[in-house]
Amino acid sequence: MRIFAEIHLLLKNKAVLAGASGLIGSNLLQILLDRNYYDEVVILVRQMLPVEHLKLTQIQVDFDHLEDHTNTITGHAIFCCVGSTKKKTPDLAVYRKVDHDYPLLLAQIALKNGIEQYHLVSALGANAVSSNFYTRMKGETENDIKNIGLPCLHIYRPALLTGNRSEFRLAERIFTPIMRMMDPLLIGGLKKYRSIPAKAVASAMYNESMNNESGVFIHPSDQIKQLS
DSSP states (O other): OHHHHHHHHHSOOEEEEEOTTSHHHHHHHHHHHHSSSOSEEEEEESSOOSOOOTTEEEEEOOGGGGGGGTTTOOSSEEEEOOOOOTTTOOSHHHHHIIIIIHHHHHHHHHHHTTOSEEEEEOOTTOOTTOSSHHHHHHHHHHHHHHTTTOSEEEEEEOOSEESOOSSOOHHHHHHHHHHHHHGGGOOGGGGGGSOEEHHHHHHHHHHHHTOOOOEEEEEEHHHHHHHO
């Protein structure tokens, strides 16, 4: 183990994070900056964030032209926490662009640049043949990224997220206290429906990125908690 630790000190690990202003992304950013595995952290943002750190670089991008920043999107791992809501993007075509097209384009760049790992935040119930727009879109996003042929793809399917958002979401305000009461009742195969702290998802993503495995890994919500 000491030999591996010494080798790591000689190497520089770089992480690229998209969606750093969101609930999971902001928690993940803090973890990436606080812990030692990554020496360089690049975040792709629409607007610059009020965060400064010696190993942090912020790149202001237009996600419609993400390919303009291909030379910057390099390193060991990409973490994609990009996502929107119907309230923010009532136009379903725009909604799909944010939740499907941007993560897919980022994955294509990752493959082109030889990035070892891609970590995608999806959603509980993602299913490409679902009649529900949201779960179908998430399922299609998963499938399309799988088909790219990345060497290592981790897909995280969290249930209802808990944590302090910068924005107000009525549904979460209503269901979070309800889920706190219901969570202990969800046992066995129902555990994956328990609410989960966004910080736990972020921690699981970080932890899994330190494993040098190849393949496609899908993490349901209850497994995410175990990995955090």
